[in-house]
Amino acid sequence: MTNTADFAPRDFGDDFSRPAGWLSAEDITSARGQLPLVYVDAVPVRVDEAGDVISVGLLLRATDSGHITRALVSGRVLYHERIRDALLRHIEKDLGPVALPLVPASPQPFTVAEYFPTPGITSYYDPRQHAVSLAYVVPVRGDCVPQHNSLDLAWLTPEEAVSAEVLAEMQGGQDVLLRQALSHVGRLV
Amino acid sequence: MTNTADFAPRDFGDDFSRPAGWLSAEDITSARGQLPLVYVDAVPVRVDEAGDVISVGLLLRATDSGHITRALVSGRVLYHERIRDALLRHIEKDLGPVALPLVPASPQPFTVAEYFPTPGITSYYDPRQHAVSLAYVVPVRGDCVPQHNSLDLAWLTPEEAVSAEVLAEMQGGQDVLLRQALSHVGRLV
Amino acid sequence: MTNTADFAPRDFGDDFSRPAGWLSAEDITSARGQLPLVYVDAVPVRVDEAGDVISVGLLLRATDSGHITRALVSGRVLYHERIRDALLRHIEKDLGPVALPLVPASPQPFTVAEYFPTPGITSYYDPRQHAVSLAYVVPVRGDCVPQHNSLDLAWLTPEEAVSAEVLAEMQGGQDVLLRQALSHVGRLV
C-alpha cells in the first residue's frame, strides 16, 4: 500500500458506477477513519511444473514526486464481494484480462497483514487507513500486461526480489509481506 | 453470528465510551450496509498436555422468542485494534476475565468465514451485514464464566459438539465453522 | 490407503528399477514395521475461474474380494525425492500423464494424516504400516484417465462426495481426510 495519491484512482474509481448502497468517495473517506477495511494482497508468481516458484511479479509505479516504487497487487474488498472475486478483480485490474490467475482453492491466507495508520504497531503501515489484508500467493499462467497506473511489471527471481535495492522500493511494509510470501512457499533466501 | 437483537448490545455497547473518531451506533448501522466489516471468530477449546483438543466451549443464549441458541465467541475488530487484541477482548467479554486464553502466535487463521447478508453465497449468513471473519481455535486454561448476555457455557467433547442436536442450535453457519475448526485440529468426527 | 493387496503393485513397483541404495521389496517390508514412512495424500479437484472447488476426483478400485472402494491419490515419498515431485509422480501414476496438476506453491499441507497400524489412535488407519502423510488439495486442469489399478475416476460435487454412500466406500480414514480437504477449501457440507 502506497500513498493515497497513487492508490486513489484505482481503489475509488470502480465504485462510481455501483448500484445504490455502495459507498461514495466521501463516505469511504469517512469510513477510513473509523473502521478497519477489508483488503486483499496478492503476490503474483510464476511456477514450474512441480509448483515451485520461479519468479515473482512486482508492479512498478511512479509517485507524484517522481520516485519509482514497487508494489504487490492490493486492493479493497467491496460490499457483497467474495474474497476470491476481489482477488480476481484486483489481479485483472493490475495485470490485465489475460493473466489467467490461479486463485487458491482455500480461503486460508498465508498471513494477515494489518496495515495501521500509525507506524510501528505492526510491520505494515498505511497512512490513509487501518486495513486488514488477507494475503495470498497467486500463480498466474497467462500474459500479464501492466495497466494504466503502472509503468511496468517486473518478473524477478526470489533471489532478485529480496535484494536490498528491490525491497527498498517497496512501501508500507510490502517488503516484509513479500518476504513472508517467499517464506511460505519455501523460497526465503 | 446470530440475529441483530441478540448481538446488538454486545457489539455496539463497547463503542459508546470510545474516544472521538470511533463510530456511533448510527454510523456503524450505515457502514454495515456499505462495507464488509472485519470480524474474528474464536472457537474456545480445552486441550490435554499434548495439545489434543478434549472439549469445545459453546455459549448458550436465548433469543427474543425464547429459543436456545449456541454460539462461538465472535465479534467485530475495532478501528486501530490488532486482530490478537480483538480476540482477547471478545474472549474476555464472553468467557470472563480469568479464562486465560492462549491467543495463537500466528495471525494465519484456520479459515476465513465470509458472512453475507444474502443466504447461499457462502456457508455463512448474517442478515445484519457482510462480515469477513478470521477464525481461530483458542485454547483456554482458566476458569470460564459466561457473561451477561449468555445463559451458560457448555463444554462438549468433539463428538458431542457435532451431534445433530447441537449443530441445529447454531446459527448463521457457525455449525459449519465449528466443524471446520474440529477438522483443522484433527478431531472431525 | 487401502489394503496391501491393492496397493502393493503401485507402491513397490516403481522401486525395482531404482539405482543402488533404493529399498528392495523385502527391505521396505521390514522398514514398514519399524519406522514411520513419509507419504503424500492428494485430493484432486476441479476449480472454477475464481478457484472455487466444483468437483472432487475419487478413484474406484476393486478389492480382491470384489468390493468397490474409493480412494484419494496416495503414495510413498521416495528417498531423495521432494514432496512436490512425489505429488506429481503419484498424480501422474493414478490420473495419467496429461492430468496437468497444479501442485501447490507452498509445502504447508492442509493437514497431516497419521495412519497407524492400530485403529483408534487417530482418524486414520493402515494395517500395513505407520505412515505420516502430508495432505494437499491439488487442482487438475487436464484430462484425467484412471490407470491400471483403478476401474474408474469419478468426479463428484462436494455434496455428492460427502454422501454417506460415498464415504462408506473409502478406507483407512480417507473419508475423514476428504471431508477435511473440503473443509479447508470452504466446501464442507
Added chain:
Amino acid sequence: MTNTADFAPRDFGDDFSRPAGWLSAEDITSARGQLPLVYVDAVPVRVDEAGDVISVGLLLRATDSGHITRALVSGRVLYHERIRDALLRHIEKDLGPVALPLVPASPQPFTVAEYFPTPGITSYYDPRQHAVSLAYVVPVRGDCVPQHNSLDLAWLTPEEAVSAEVLAEMQGGQDVLLRQALSHVGRLV
C-alpha cells in the same frame, strides 16, 4: 540438524530400551540411506498475553572441533508415535521436564523442511540422511533448562535472533527455518 556426532547420542539413545520391533542403531543407519525419515522441528518461543512472540529459544552446542552452534529443537518421530507426542518428547529432552510446552492443537505445520543429504536441492541440508521435518512454533510457559548435550539455552528477541551473527551459527538451513517461523508469526524483521 547438525552433524552426526552431535546428534547421535540424542537420536539413538532413546531407542535402546524400546520393545522388540524398534530399530537398532545399525538398522536406523541403514534406513537412513534408503528412506526419508519423519522428523519434527520445534521453535520454542515466549509469548505475551496477546500471543505475540517476545523471544525465541535457541540451544547452544559445541561441536567436536570446538565450534559453537545454535539449534532448534529437532528430532525423529518414532514408530507408532504421534507427531504431538514426538514434539513433547523432544522438547522435554532438550528443554527439561518443566518447560510446559503448548503443543499446537492443529497438526498443520507452518512449513515442511525437507533436509536432503545433498546440499542445494532445498534450503535444508543434513549430511546424515533425507529427513522430512514438520515444523511448529511452540510457546513454552515453564522453566527451561538445557539438557546434557547443550551448553545453554539463549532467549533472543526476534530482532536478535535474525542477526547475521546468530544465523551464521545455525546449521543445515535451520537459520532459514527460524526466519520462516518468525515470518509465520508476523515477526519477520
